[in-house]
Structures are given as C-alpha cells and as structure tokens.
Amino acid sequence: MIRSVILGSGSALPKRCVSNAELAEQVDTSDEWIRERTGITQRYIAGEDETTGTLATAAAQAALDDAGVSIGDIDLIVLATATPDRTFPATATQVQAALGGKGFAAFDVAAVCSGFLYAMGTVDSMLRSGMAKCAIVIGSETFSRILDWEDRTTCVLFGDGAGAMVVEAQDVAEDGPGLLATRLHAEGEHCDLLYVDGGPSTTGEVGKLRMKGREVFRHAVTNLSSVLVEVLEDAGHVPGDIDWVVPHQANQRILDATAKKLGLPLEKLVVTVGQHANTSAASVPLAYDVARRDGRIKQGDLVMLEAMGGGFTWGASLLRV
Template sequence: MTTRSVVIGVGHYLPERIVENAEFEATIDTTDQWIRSRSGIERRHFAAEGQSTSDLATKAAKAALEDAGIDADSLDAIVLATSTADLTFPSAATMVQAQLGMTRGFAFDVQAVCAGFVFALSNANALILSGQAKRVMVIGAETFSRIMDWSDRTTCVLFGDGAGALILEAQEGDGSNADRGILATDLNSDGRHRDILYVDGGVSTQSTGFLRMQGKEVFRHAVEKLAKTAETSMGKIGLEADDVDWIVPHQANIRIITGTAKKLGLPMDRVVVTVQDHGNTSAASIPLALSVGKQRGQIKTGDMIVTEAIGGGLAWGSVVLRW
C-alpha cells in the first residue's frame, strides 16, 4: 500500500468589488480592447478597504471545510501561499488558524509568488507522506491590488485579489496511477532572473514598494518553463498527454496558457480557464481555478489533473494529481 495525499474538499472566495477593464480607461492610457487582446482579462476583483489577505483566505478555507464536511479542528496543518501577507509577521496562516477557531496543529506561510500554490501543495504533500500530518489545508490568497503602481498601465490592469483553498487527507492507494491524490511534483527556481518580476520594496527598504515586471521577458520564460515542468512531473509517472483530463494552469495571461497547452499537445477544451474573470491572482489562481472548475462541473472525481505555475524568483513548478 502507498500513502497518497487526496483532495477531500475545495473552496474559494472573491471580494465583492468587480473591476471591469473599462474602469481603467478614466485614469490611464488603456482600453478594454487593449487589455483583452494582450492578456485575455476582462475583469478582476479588488479587496475592500480594511479587507486583508487572511480575511480572504479564511473565507476560502471555510468554503473548503464545508465542501469536505469537516471542522477546522480536524486539520493538522495549514500551509498558506501568499506574497501579500497582512503583516511582516506573524504569518497569515496563523491568522487564518485563529479565525477558523483551530486550536491544534500548526500553520505557516510559503512565498514563491505566482508559483506559491504549487510549492505549498508540494510541501503539504511532503508533510503527509512523512507522517507529520494526516489532514492539511492548502491555501493560496493574495491582495495584489495593494502593491500596484496605478500609473503603470502595463502591470496594474493584469492583477486581482482572491483566495482558493483545498484540503488534503492521507489515504491508502495501491501505488499506481489509478490512485486518487498527488502522484508527482516538480519544483524549480533560478534567482538570476530576479529583475524581470519583483517588488521594489520590503522590510530592508522600510517600504511596501510596487510590482515591477518586464512582460516580454516573463512571457519568454513562462511558456518554455511551464511546459517543461509539466512534462517532468508527467514523466515521473509515465503519463502521456492523452491521459490528462485537465490542465489547471496559473491564470496569468491567456497567451501563456494557450502557448503552454500547445507545447504539451493538449487542446484548449481540456484547459480550465478563469483568467478572463479573475485576472492574475498570483498564488490564489490555481486553487481558485480548481474550485471554479469543480463548481462548473468540469472537474470530477477520478479526473487526472496537471497544474503548473511560474512566478517571481523566478520560481516555477507543477503537480500531477488524480481528483
């Protein structure tokens, strides 16, 4: 028998405020058509004043708990992926732990920007496989609207706020690809590319800073690296493109999504796409897409899923799992 980390619940939360592309036309030199043609984004959600990343994460976590039919104190751990935590410390994960009324176990944050959720998922899987936890809540949550330079039309129109969560539980499988749960992971980073996607502030500068991005460079790295990491994870278990039911990619840009699918030899009708409604929600985008995909009736029990993401660092990775 083989221990697997199986998804038993999923949920998401989006702030109430919806910002259509046209709203930007009054403040910067852009148009709805310009934004759609370059990114595929039509709208995004922004957190309300006073609404923090941990608030969004808690709402997504509660939705996942309800979906799983369990209570928070049955969790052993919370792993929260974010680059926009409420405070420098303590971690946003411990704030979620408190808001859920979870009085046992442990909680911590993971920071790998847009690749944060696949890093968090891989770490949660390792906790389960090592026997340190039996049930782990994995959350991706961001309030990127707080680090936007609203005068930079190339970046401020791309990002949104939101949160997604799923719950992993240790279950026994027979060790084959027919098992439900996480089947393979692949993580990578290369700090030499820091300057193409970063925030120009932080603790050492005593400022929050703004997101800065060299879009063409990010795009150039993204398609190649995303396809390669997906192929690496799939290769670890002998998976072919025809075996994959859904790709659930990081929702950054429709051109990156379509380019990666093409490299993997998968049609777009097997790709879960939410970027048009959410924009780039960084670490929240994959769990958001998983939850929405299930809600739409796309993702069903037994489906083979490949997730992949790339973010600042550069950091990138993928996870293959059977739902």
C-alpha cells in the same frame, strides 16, 4: 501507498468587481487594449475591510464545508502568499485563529505565483511522512495593494482573491486518488525580471510590482512546458492522458502558447483569467474550485496543476481527483 488526497476545495473573491471599462476611467488604457493582449475582461479588488487573511479564511471555510470536515480535523495550515497581512506573524496563524483552530502548525510560503504549488508540495511531503494527517492548503493574495496604478502595463493584469483545498493522507491503491508527482524549480538569476521594489530589509517599505513582460513571457512558456513533461514522466503518463490542466492564470497568450507547445487542445485548459485576472498564488486553487463546482472536473479525472512566478519559481503537480 500513502497519498495526499483532495477532500474538498473552496474559493473567495472581494465584493468589488472592476471591469476594463471602469479601469480605463482611472488608467491610460482601454478595454480593447487589455483584452487583446491578456484576455482579461475584469478583476476583483479588495476593499478596506478585505485582506489576504480574510479572503484566505473565507476560502478555507468553504473548502472545509465542501470536504465535510471541521477545523477540529485539521492539523496543518500552509498559506501561499506574496501579500501577507503583516510582515509577521504568518497570515496562516491568523487564519487558524479565525477558523477556531489551535495548537497545530500553521505557516506561510512565499513563491509568488508558484506559491500554491510550493505549498502543496510541502504539505504532500509532511502528510506522506506522517508529520500531519489532514491539512488546509491556501493561496491568497491582495496584489492590488502592491500595484503601481500609473503603470498600465502591469496594473491591468492583476486581481485579488483566494483558493483553498483540504488534503488528507490516505492509504490508497496504485490507481487510486491523490497527488501522483510534483516538481518545483527556481532560478534566482532572473529575479530582476519580475519583482517588488521594496522590502523590510532593503527600503523599509512595501514597494510596488515591476515586470519586464516580454522576458517573463518567454521564460514562462519554456519553463511551464518543460516542467509538465517532467511531472508526466515521473508519474508514468503522457500528455494525452490528462483530462484537465489547471494553469496559473497570468495571461491568455501564455496559456495558448504553452498548450500549443505541448500539443494539448485548448479545451482541456481551465481558463478563468478573463474573469479574475492574475491572482498570483490564488489563481490555481481558485480556477480548480471553479471547474470542480461547475462540473468540469470530476472524480477520477487526471488533473495537472502548474504555475510560474517571480524568482523565477515554477512547478507542477499531477493528481487524480
């Protein structure tokens, strides 16, 4: 059977790391307040010379190097982001050019924190249908550009970064590697719970992030636990079969509550929210790359990727490494 197999991964972070203590010098907050409510201790903030595109390019090149392939082997780039370098063209096209690619399809996907799952689902469909053979899937964000730095309930939660995977269509055995199942969802009726108050067609300005945290938390735990069950059922597995869950790194409390609802031990969760904060579409591939490079995720492991973001959008993918 044809499956989308991950050949390699990569990630990139801005040069500047901002601790809670440093943030407390600029915002009415404290290290204790942030840690207690979110589990976050630091985040990375992009400088003037760092953009969603430059971070995405660095992560993509790292993934190519890890996979042992070159841009000449790639015939598709899909980049998930809510903070593109420009309204258009797609940031993916800039990444393509920066890597030395030419002629093949490159486009952006916008599903906020679920963006990487949506991008992976899109790429999986295109690879299995034969529209492409080898792709780079990227999640990259510079959320620091759309934060209201006077709103301590939101600005402390986010950071910048990028993660990427090289994915190839391969004919594998039933028990072989690759993407086993994906489920994606959206409920637009809740769009006013997590959004940016601007846009080209409404205000003509970028706008700032706004969030009703308690409502988002409630929906996140319910939606994430249910979509994980759906994907496991589609793939013929149960929670106990999972070696690792790589969740969207939004808040330690959400991670804990979701694991508890599914009966998953916390030791099976890859958690990087403390070091990176919420990097939106970048958080899942960034966390995956960290865990694979430090030896936690190994060949043959069954790994669940999951995320939920503004929209609301949410989704999950189960893969065999």
